[in-house]
Amino acid sequence: MALATETKRLVAQFEYTDEDVNIGVKEFLRQLDEGLSKNGSSMSQIPTYVTAVPNGTEKGLYLAVDLGGTNLRVCSVRLNGDNSFNLTYSKAAIPKALMVAKTSRELFQFIAQNIETFIKTHHYDHYEHHIRRRETMSNPEGYRDEAILRLGFTFSFPVRQVGINKGYLIRWTKGFDIPDAIGKDVCALLQDEINLLHLPVKVAALVNDTVGTLMARSYTSPGKTGALLGAIFGTGTNGAYIEKLSSIKKELEGVYDDSTGEMVINTEWGSFDNQLNVLPTTTFDVKLDLESVNPGIQMFEKRVSGMFLGEILRVVLVSLLQDKSVQLFHDDNSSHNDWKSTTTIAPESGIFKKWGLDSAIMSVAALDNTPDLGTLRQELDSQLDVYSPSMEDAQAFKAIACAIGRRAARLSAVAVGGIVLQSGKLTDPAYADQPIDVGVDGSLVEHYPHFRTMMHDALKAIDGIGEAGAERIRIGIAKDGSGVGAALIALVAQRMEEKQPTAIESMQQVRSELSLKNLGAIDEAVVPDAAV
Numbered sequence: 001m002a003l004a005t006e007t008k009r010l011v012a013q014f015e016y017t018d019e020d021v022n023i024g025v026k027e028f029l030r031q032l033d034e035g036l037s038k039n040g041s042s043m044s045q046i047p048t049y050v051t052a053v054p055n056g057t058e059k060g061l062y063l064a065v066d067l068g069g070t071n072l073r074v075c076s077v078r079l080n081g082d083n084s085f086n087l088t089y090s091k092a093a094i095p096k097a098l099m100v101a102k103t104s105r106e107l108f109q110f111i112a113q114n115i116e117t118f119i120k121t122h123h124y125d126h127y128e129h130h131i132r133r134r135e136t137m138s139n140p141e142g143y144r145d146e147a148i149l150r151l152g153f154t155f156s157f158p159v160r161q162v163g164i165n166k167g168y169l170i171r172w173t174k175g176f177d178i179p180d181a182i183g184k185d186v187c188a189l190l191q192d193e194i195n196l197l198h199l200p201v202k203v204a205a206l207v208n209d210t211v212g213t214l215m216a217r218s219y220t221s222p223g224k225t226g227a228l229l230g231a232i233f234g235t236g237t238n239g240a241y242i243e244k245l246s247s248i249k250k251e252l253e254g255v256y257d258d259s260t261g262e263m264v265i266n267t268e269w270g271s272f273d274n275q276l277n278v279l280p281t282t283t284f285d286v287k288l289d290l291e292s293v294n295p296g297i298q299m300f301e302k303r304v305s306g307m308f309l310g311e312i313l314r315v316v317l318v319s320l321l322q323d324k325s326v327q328l329f330h331d332d333n334s335s336h337n338d339w340k341s342t343t344t345i346a347p348e349s350g351i352f353k354k355w356g357l358d359s360a361i362m363s364v365a366a367l368d369n370t371p372d373l374g375t376l377r378q379e380l381d382s383q384l385d386v387y388s389p390s391m392e393d394a395q396a397f398k399a400i401a402c403a404i405g406r407r408a409a410r411l412s413a414v415a416v417g418g419i420v421l422q423s424g425k426l427t428d429p430a431y432a433d434q435p436i437d438v439g440v441d442g443s444l445v446e447h448y449p450h451f452r453t454m455m456h457d458a459l460k461a462i463d464g465i466g467e468a469g470a471e472r473i474r475i476g477i478a479k480d481g482s483g484v485g486a487a488l489i490a491l492v493a494q495r496m497e498e499k500q501p502t503a504i505e506s507m508q509q510v511r512s513e514l515s516l517k518n519l520g521a522i523d524e525a526v527v528p529d530a531a532v
């Protein structure tokens with residue numbers, strides 16, 4: 001009984017009402033605008049220099065590397081030009097030691113080695129062709145780069161991007177901590193290691209996973225208006241959306257094509273409200289934050305994403321286990337247990353270890369609607385070394401886990417709803433009756449039961465969206481964003497390279513613009529080789 005009462009009290013702490021959602025959206029819009037106006041605000045609002053989304057007709061073979069939170073993925077993508085693609089990929093777990101290595105070289109070396117293995121396995125022709133070319137490099141034409149594979153580098157951390165393949169790491173998130181890399185151009189770090197292995201690969205584009213998701217969604221399901229937002233709800237959470245250039249008031253230092261009047265912005269909403277003006281904060285959130293590698297940062301992410309939900313639950317369970325008046329995972333004798341056994345929790349249970357509770361078990365809890373919660377109880381046994389948990393234990397576990405999951409989904413609606421309102425599309429007659437398309441990816445949105453439904457329910461409660469507006473928000477899974485999306489941006493980068501005038505063309509253009517024809521021919525000999 002004491003356990004049930006205490007559970008109720010805890011569940012109430014994770015309640016996030018419709019009113020809270022609306023207060024959250026207001027503040028989200030304020031901080032979003034602040035991020036568009038100046039650098040150094042809590043939501044970074046990073047300009048990506050990507051000014052158009054694809055329409056599905058793009059073609060070509062590209063490589064993509066995705067350094068996300070948990071895994072490294074290397075893939076090649078053949079874009080077929082008809083909204084379809086073929087993808088070959090390999091995946092490797094990122095060794096924990098590399099996430100907190102002394103120098104970034106160890107991490108980037110690991111990535112380059114994985115690229116090498118991938119090319120040798122899946123694109124040996126390119127590899128061999130390139131090696132042969134190197135051997136014949138002495139020919140008068142010198143080395144040409146036909147065999148070079150262009151690579152889109154999905155680097156899902158906050159980066160100050162200054163060009164399509166140049167960006168300086170602002171800070172690590174999701175448990176990574178290699179101080180040496182901060183402030184460095186991550187594309188150059190990767191290219192250096194690729195060059196050391198003599199691979200025929202050019203890091204052509206730097207992509208956040210959310211931008212990739214937005215691109216992939218636009219490529220595979222083009223509507224009349226294209227996708228508005230790409231969002232990740234996985235290990236971390238973040239979103240990238242299309243913003244009007246006229247609303248970006250801070251200085252744009254890189255080169256970009258302004259013909260569309262729009263640019264994709266990487267919000268880095270994981271850091272929304274680091275100052276905790278409106279985010280719900282329980283004592284458990286405070287404890288988790290204090291014990292994280294980056295206290296005070298990514299405060300929204302720490303309440304929403306998969307990496308943290310299991311840990312919040314674990315911290316709550318530990319507090320319950322410490323309270324001797326509440327008998328969690330403990331009973332007096334077998335007569336109190338409907339399985340006629342006695343419950344014990346092993347000292348080596350993940351519940352007693354930091355990060356020891358994998359969020360995946362929260363999905364099991366949410367899904368188990370059997371009368372005796374048998375599936376969840378088995379899982380508690382196999383995953384968390386709780387021997388013979390009672391029904392009351394499982395009920396408490398399920399109620400608290402669901403409350404944490406539901407709060408996360410409703411908080412997600414704050415971000416998605418905020419972006420929809422910011423776009424103005426719901427009230428713009430040009431988009432009347434058009435769906436507002438949102439591409440999402442990540443373990444949470446894919447596997448946590450009813451995450452999207454809970455998000456949708458909260459969207460309906462937002463002033464300015466309502467039932468009718470929420471109906472128009474189409475949230476669809478966009479898998480492979482970091483592969484296909486990165487490939488698409490590598491393609492954009494290649495087009496930009498091709499479009500870029502050679503030095504001679506530029507000088508001729510300048511000459512004609514200035515009507516300096518009478519100055520005579522430009523001496524082509526003075527044009528440096530590298531620029532041609």
Ligand code: GLC
Nearest residue numbers: 156157158173232236238270
């Ligand atoms: C973290 C990163 C962000 C990324 C997100 C999802 O929030 O800072 O760049 O997009 O995780 O992977």
